[in-house]
Amino acid sequence: MSSSGPRPPHHSKARGGTLQGATGRGHCRRAIATVCLSGTLEDKIAAAASAGFDGIEVFEPDLVASPWSPAELAARCADLDLSIDLYQPFRDLDSTDDDRFARNLRRAEHKFDVMAQLGVDTVLVCSSVAPDAVDDADRLAGQLATAAARAGDRGLRIAYEALAWGRHVSTWERSWDAVRRAGSPALGLCLDSFHVLSRGGDPAGFADVPGEKLFFLQLADAPRLAMDVLQWSRHHRLFPGQGSFDLPGFVAAVLATGYAGPLSLEVFNDVYRQADPARTAVDAMRSLQWLEEALALREPASGLIPPPAAPALSGWSFTELGVDGVSGLRAAEVLAALGFTHTGQHRSKPVQLWEQNHARVLLNAYDNRADVVRPAATGVASVVALGLESADPGRSAARAEAMSAPVLPRTRGAAEAELSAVAAPDGTQVFFTRTVPDGWPADFLPTGQQAGPGAGITGVDHVGLTQPFDSFDEAGLFYRAVLGLESQEVTELAAPFGLVRTRAVTDPDRSVRLALSAATLRRGGWAPGVPEPQYVALATDDLVATAAALRAAGAPLLPLPDNYADDLEARFDLPAEVLAAIREHDLMYEEDGAGGYLHLATEVLGDRVFFEVVQRLGGYDGYGTADAPVRMAAHRRRRQAAAVPVPRWTDPRGR
């Protein structure tokens, strides 16, 4: 079940057109503002080109800090087949007295010189935020017209944008009013999805704007946050598909005007500002691919060619633990105590198949992947791969590749099934499979062991994967765009060693559920067990019976404090026998609006993975996160109680 390192995503950078001009090319022109990416200008353009972008917006501070002259930058971009689509931002131009406006024009002329050297024809002017900006529509329009005339004389043009926190111009309608009043051919509008949607603006009104007056389009998504719009914009913007805004609706309204420029990303985000720009750029590209797919499906006549649709996923074929000699023995012992049977041995690799009804766990003691987490021989086991049942594995892989996912090549023995896999942002391998007799199970030779009665475990409910913080939002988009899963709301929980952010991704039928989590701020050190372990949640229809069977079989169930059951008794009106079972078997219980959730945890194998066994009651749709702090504290205690030091997992990639 293993591969030899991910291939970088392949990009065929056919020059795209707009929605109107997309016929025959299949996609829109795609651009990204350099401010989206971390590093120096050199780092940024290399990343944008490598991810397949057609163009960039040059963020002025990036150029100011660069040793390249504007002409040199233009040459480098040409070498990389990147156009320069916008120079930005020019601040606080207008709505001021004549003296200051004259100084601003002088400043603008300097920047026009820079633009001429860059070979870019459009500059972004954003609405004034000066505390003493004058609220005078005629003066505003007049000063914009004067500046636009200067630009026009040099073959340049101004795209005027309403900042959501502009002093007097803070809505796109007011910016359009100013552009209309100015009536200058070198003056048009820049629309930014964040500035419009953060204030509840309605894109339907764009229909009044002629497409040729729409000079530029900037795109950003964002989570819904109740905070000052300036802070929201500066720290929390996301790429399309990562947040809560209706970007497809927004862009469709823009394109309906006849807008003919690129779709350009402008995302200010604390994480992306400091993360590897090459990786961020791929994430950004994926966001536009996702967005264009939504547009293509909405407007079949657009000429946009959608990628292969994501085939339906119908469940788990397997979850795979990477083990070494020490942890493999322990994992086998625990699986046996959980009621699993070792039914198969891989034909060519040291991989065991363990089964219990529809739950299948692989123990993989060998791995030739270069770039994927390998537990050293320290007794640590970890989740390294997920097998998902796809209606069409080949199409799933094609879809993944079209969505810039790193497809993993795979070494395959004679008579072995071909498996397609991609690497998720946290390095986990995701296999697209069909569990049919001549499918992947045929790679395993029967051990001859017959499955016993088991412990009532019916399958896998979900898998919990701890994410590196920097790729948490990337992961949400990855599972949404690449696998076609639904990305659920982000929630935070106060865990004993710091806040934890969680988000589930699921298919519509809830047959595949992944619970993703990341420590929001833990940077290390004092607490043991960092990062939090991953887990595999196994399903049962009767947790009390299953728990009794597990205990009888000697499974390493995690002891919970009596205080926890006392608190349940205070909070819920549970039947006495359920409470008694909770106390006897160290079960956890919580409710959401639709039902209840009974679950238990095992101890951690090494310090990187544990099992849960869960029973959903009624329509409960969560993942037990309310109980997570109690479980984490209990895991911590077991570690402290262990006589020997717990082996520590380290990520060789240094995340």
Next chain:
Amino acid sequence: MSSSGPRPPHHSKARGGTLQGATGRGHCRRAIATVCLSGTLEDKIAAAASAGFDGIEVFEPDLVASPWSPAELAARCADLDLSIDLYQPFRDLDSTDDDRFARNLRRAEHKFDVMAQLGVDTVLVCSSVAPDAVDDADRLAGQLATAAARAGDRGLRIAYEALAWGRHVSTWERSWDAVRRAGSPALGLCLDSFHVLSRGGDPAGFADVPGEKLFFLQLADAPRLAMDVLQWSRHHRLFPGQGSFDLPGFVAAVLATGYAGPLSLEVFNDVYRQADPARTAVDAMRSLQWLEEALALREPASGLIPPPAAPALSGWSFTELGVDGVSGLRAAEVLAALGFTHTGQHRSKPVQLWEQNHARVLLNAYDNRADVVRPAATGVASVVALGLESADPGRSAARAEAMSAPVLPRTRGAAEAELSAVAAPDGTQVFFTRTVPDGWPADFLPTGQQAGPGAGITGVDHVGLTQPFDSFDEAGLFYRAVLGLESQEVTELAAPFGLVRTRAVTDPDRSVRLALSAATLRRGGWAPGVPEPQYVALATDDLVATAAALRAAGAPLLPLPDNYADDLEARFDLPAEVLAAIREHDLMYEEDGAGGYLHLATEVLGDRVFFEVVQRLGGYDGYGTADAPVRMAAHRRRRQAAAVPVPRWTDPRGR
């Protein structure tokens, strides 16, 4: 100039009284909610006791996750001489229908059982946030009275608190109205500084509340943030003296009512949730010491005994770089090129004194400190100590000790000056000194080298210290409380490799300035030069002349991009000769409202420290942070250009 490891702060935990009862004890009773600290309940109470707190508030989820029964916790606290002052929180008790209220009372009875075992008599009930809470003052008062009667029957009492985001009760006035209407002896008020001050509440109104109806007082500071008050409260609370609220005024108004309970901290903060609780608890204790000092000075008749006042600081006696064989030679070379002269050699240690007018730099190649950063022999130099001119060094040290600062013992040779030093939160040693003939300079034997003409450097303007993110707020309070400096506004800047937060601390005369900075989110990895280097900013009255002298002497001045000067030309109306000098000598320039700032940077020595030379024009009061991104990108380029790998600094404490 070195010491052998910090002593832990010493606490004489005489039981304190209230302001009214403080006479003879000298301080108030001090408590801390367990939710302020990271870890399990076991970690938290150990940290609180070690820092010298008198009592705790038990945060219910901490108890629920603990294996200790309530009675066991009570016994452990008794062992540690900690009282349990409050059980909290009880949510959504009231303003509901009879059925649900009956269930809530049942839940309350369970919690009263827990309280009886804990031996705590007061429970915090916070105002309902239920979306369907009924807005009915009589029902609210009636239900509170019913619950209080149940509590009173068991010798317990309820402290009712208005959450700033309560459904109907969100101001202290409304909570007081409910308590008054209920008229129950077992019902009183809990006042929380955050809930009152975040909504702009006026503590003057507390005068209407009889002290005996004030059952509890919770304290938190916070920065002024424009965001949803719930998020503000949950993530950004700070300890008193770290934020922007007037805590002394708030507490004085509470104490004036006759309030007789403890000053208790309740701080929800993303950083402290995941930081070492032992360290956080000391920081928390210092915040109450700072607060009580302000109260004592405000109310001399209170009986509170203030610590020794912080003596005035009047400048820099020295800054000390820790060096090894490689970096020592390089540092000496650079100091010589900067116009310094090696004037003294320490009597007993391998420490050199370099001087130029009032600027003094020590190069220390030896260090016996156990817990302080030591550069390994890798060519890295770093700032390890600051010498500050104190009007009374002995009193400065006594003050520091009273403010829970770790005082450093010092090995002292015969005929050497006694120096008092404390460790700042980032590990830097801070010495209190007087530069007089028989003071610390007498520890140095003259080298016989006569100071040359120099390069016009007159002294030290400021020192820039990169802080570990986790101790950024702690550092602000440390310099404020321990050294009596003013803590200035926090600002953020968008640097090439991530956001950087900065804050300056200064004395009122600006003779001692420290610029503290921390990467807000960088967790490593892709960018070189992490963390950002420290620097020593040297002052000159004529930077252009000084720069020319430095260049002539071969100082390693940092080259800047031409684009930077072009941008200055566009933005400012600078005289042509100044612009020419900026271009010729790679100077930087920025303005604030009061003046301008000309400055230059050297290359980084190793990867941990560099020098700036700065000239303040007019009333400029900043630290050149607007230019920092350009400087950082330039430093990055020099590193990339270096043929040999740059030595990396690592902090042996793992921060």
